[in-house]
Amino acid sequence: MDRLSTTVRPYAWGSTTAIPELLGVAPTGEPQAEMWMGAHPGAPSGTDRGPLSELIDADPVRELGAAAVEKFGPRLPFLLKLLAAGAPLSLQVHPDLAQAKAGYDAEERAGIPLDAPSRNYKDANHKPELICALTPFDGLCGFREPTEAADLIAALDVDSLKPYVDLLHAHPEEAALREVLTAVLSADPQEMAATVTEAAAACERLGGGYAPYASIAHHFPGDPGVIAAMLLNYVQLQPGEALFLGAGVPHAYLNGLGVEIMANSDNVLRCGLTPKHVDVPELLRIVRLEAADPGVLRPEASPAGEELYDTPIDEFRLSRYVLAPGAEPRDLTAHTPQILLCTAGGVTVGELTLTPGQSAFVPAGEKAEISGTGGGPGTVFRATVVV
Structure with a gap:
């Protein structure tokens, strides 16, 4: 067996203290967001025998076993991480396997470079994932009941949000969520920024269950994802509890340290809380527009x-x-x-x-x-x- 040497990813949303505290080392002052363990080409773990990815490539049956190679091919099909969020990650969804294959093939045929900012599908794989909390861990997962979201938004008493409240009360579930999410993400950026600013001030004033949205708005002022986040279930995990994120489930991690495991993929459709590309039509094709309990897992x-x-x-x-x-x-x-x-x-x-x-x-x-x-x-x- 091999002790792994690992890469820490310094994404801007990372905590400056959580991973150093776990390792028992002094913080550097820089964000340390993720520590990767596996053979992902972006940052394969090292061993005394060389990079883990090269060991697997040289003899996949020896390293992975014949049954795993037959089922998943000659690659390690998962990536394990320590994830330390000091600020919200982007609000996002992942495609299922058929959607990922179709989307990847279409973008390949269109000649869109893999590193193009507008590229949605970096590979032909799906990206189910599981996050298990090591500390208290806050996140968003799955849509609320539309009427519950309507009540949450209505209490802000922001005039420009009142049409969304009416939509959430007036339509069947899928139509309500589709219309409101589309309206939020397609609104005039300047008008939406003003709405978000007013909503954030209301969240600050109300406190309590509105505090998470005030914090999100602090990190992403004027971002339409702040309003989209209010359509989702807010979840607080205690150490040892976990969330499973399947295809099409909108989610975002907000704060905390956890162990994350996922299928090897980089396919992400973003809904907000990000300066990166948001493809609204493709997002609406992939996202599951249904209210669902987030389903906290216990071992x-x-x-x-x-x-x-x-x-x-x-x-x-x-x-x-x-x-x-x-x-x-x-x-x-x-x-x-x-x-x-x-x-x-x-x-x-x-x-x-x-x-x-x-x-x-x-x-x-x-x-x-x-x-x-x-x-x-x-x-x-x-x-x-x-x-």
Whole structure:
């Protein structure tokens, strides 16, 4: 097995303190948004044997196992991350597999460069994802009931928002959400900026459940995504709780530290809270215009000590072990590839010792026993696939 060296992505929305605190190192003062673990071409993890991506390319069956290669091809189908949000991420949705393939093929035929700002589809894969909170974690996930969104917006008492309130009350669910989302994202930018400014002041004044939207507006003054965000469920995760984001579900992470796992893809359709390209017609084709409970996940414990976050996705499977010092080792040997990430205390994986923020890649079939190292419980997340 291999200890992974990882890349930290310094995106502007990243926390300056959360990842350094987990690692037990001094902050640099710069944002540290994501630490990537995997073989994604954008930042493949390193090992003593070379980049993980090159190891897999050289012998995919040895590293991934025959069953995983047969099902997913000769690549690691997931990317594991530590995600530390100090400011809101963009409001976004992801396509399903058929939509991603069709969109990618269409943009390839049109000759749109992969790095073009207007490009929607960077690959032909879908991007389901799961975020598990390590600290209290705030986010937006899925549409509220239209009448609930109408009541939330109506309380702001902003004249220019009153037509949206009427629409949310007057139409069937899908039509209401479609018309209001379209109107918000297609409005005259100057007029919408003035509306957002007035709405943000109302949120500041009302406080309480409006405080998250005041904070969003502080980071993105005048952005129509501030109003779009009020159409979504606001979710507060406690440590150990998780959200699964399937295709077409609008979402945004606002604040907190978590373990994120996703299928390997860069396909994002943005709805706001971003200076990047927003393709409203394509977004409306992809987004699921239906109210839904965000569905907070809690892990399901097995007699073997594994706590599983159950999702309907085969490209990744995420679980957690909390290891008491001196307890019997847990045998994690599997015929699938695994990445093991320590997030608390200390754990041993075979001959490797992992401290918070450190991770290891375990090739398919490699013997893998984990145990706590003493001095308190050790927590390790296990990422693998379903074959």
